[in-house]
Amino acid sequence: MSIAFRDLSPRPTILQVIPALDTGGAERTTIDMAHAIVAAGGRALVASSGGRMLKELEAAGATHFEMDVHSKNPIVMALNVERLTRLAEREKVDLIHARSRAPGWSALAAARRLHVPFVTTYHSKVHEAPRIKVFYNSVMARGDAVIANSAYTAARIARIHAPDPARIFTVPRGVDTAAFDEAAVVPERIAGLHRRWKAGGQGRVVFLLAARVTRWKGQAVAVEAAAKLKAAGVENFELLLAGDAQGRDAYVNELEARIAREGLGEIVRIVGHCDDMPAAYALSDVVLAPSIEAEPFGRASVEAQAMGRPVIVSDAGGQRETVNAETGLAVPPGDATALAAAMRRLIDLGAEGRRAMGARGRAHARAHYSLEAMSRATLAVYAQLIADARSHPRAGRRQGKKRG
Incomplete structure (x- = not known):
C-alpha cells in the first residue's frame, strides 16, 4: 500500500x-x-x-x-x-x-x-x-x-x-499550465519584448527557437533553413534565437557570420537570454526545437504547446513522446531542407490553421504534462x-x- x-x-x-x-x-x-x-x-x-x-x-x-x-x-x-x-x-x-x-x-x-x-x-x-x-x-x-x-x-x-x-x-x-497560458500574459509583457527584440508585426510569421545557444540545440540548422526559405522567395517570416550562450562565443560568432553572409539580418535575430518565456512564446506564431541530437525530454516543445503554439521538433528522443501530428510537425535531426519545408507548411497553413493546431497542443499539454x-x-x-x-x-x- x-x-x-x-x-x-x-x-x-x-x-x-x-x-x-x-x-x-x-x-x-x-x-x-x-x-x-x-x-x-x-x-x-x-x-x-x-x-x-x-x-x-x-x-x-x-x-x-x-x-x-x-x-x-x-x-x-x-x-x-x-x-x-x-x-x-x-x-x-x-x-x-x-x-x-x-x-x-x-x-x-x-x-x-x-x-x-x-x-x-x-x-x-x-x-x-x-x-x-x-x-x-x-x-x-x-x-x-x-x-x-x-x-x-x-x-x-x-x-x-x-x-x-x-x-x-x-x-x-x-509544465505550469497556469503560467504558460496565453490568457495569463498581459499585452504589456509582449509589447516589452516586441520593443526589445524589434520583432513581430508587419504580418510576418514569427518562429521562436528558445534554448541554450549550443550546437546540439540546432540553431545553425534553423539559420540554414531560414536561408533556404529566403532563397526560395519566402520572406514573410522572422526567426528569433532566444537563449543564454553561457560563454560559447565562438558558436555565436559563427551564427552571426552565417546570418550576415546569407543576408538574413532583417529575418533572423539572436536575442539572448529571456526571463519571461510565456511572453516570448506569446510573441511567436510557431516554436522550433530542431535539436541535432535526441532530446531526453524536450521542455520547450511542451511549454510551447501549453501556450497554444504549434511546434516543429526533431523526430528523435523524448520529443517523439511529447508532440504528435495534431500538435506539430517532426523532421529528421539536422535536416535543414526538411525544417525549411515544415516552416513553409506552417506559414502556408495561415493564422487560423496555426491557432487550431495550437489549441490542440494546449489540450495535449494540460492532459499529459x-x-x-x-x-x-x-x-x-x-x-x-x-x-x-x-x-x-x-x-x-x-x-x-x-x-x-
Missing part, C-alpha cells in the same frame, strides 16, 4: 543538489519541486553554487545553501561529501535528491554515510561511450529511485546502466522511500538519532 507525502509525520525534509541555478530544465524542475514539497508541508532545501534563479527558489519557500557542488575537481568533490554530510545531519534531512553528475557523486556518498534514501533524476543525455563517461554518468543510475524524464530516457538507462528495473520511475517533466502530475508522482517516490527508511532504520544512522 502506497503512502502519501502528506501522511508522513514528522513532515520530511528534502535536500535537492544541483550544480547551479542559472537556466535549464533541471533547474526549473528543482524550483517546481521545491514549491511542491513546501505545499505538501515539507521542508525544501537546495544546495548549489547559486545563480539567477536563486530569488525564485527562495520565493518558493525553499532554503538555499551555497556550495561548490558544480565543481568536477576530485578534491572539491571529496570535500563536498563532508559538507553535504554535515548539512544533511544538521538539518535532519530525510532524503537527498541529486539532479546532476558531479554533485551526484558527493551526494551519494553523503546519503550512504547517513543511511538516508538517495534519489536521482536523469535530466541529461544517457551516453553509451566512451567507457569513462559511462562510468562517470552511472551515478545517476545508483539512486534508491532513479527518475527518468521520459520513456526514451528510461529505456536508455535500463539498456546502458542496467539498474534493478524496480528502481526506475518514469516521471515526465511537468501538468506540473501537478509531475509533482504528485515525485512526492509519491519520496514518501515511499522515507516511510521504508523510517520503518527500518539502519544502525549508525547519525542524523536519525535526534528527531526534533
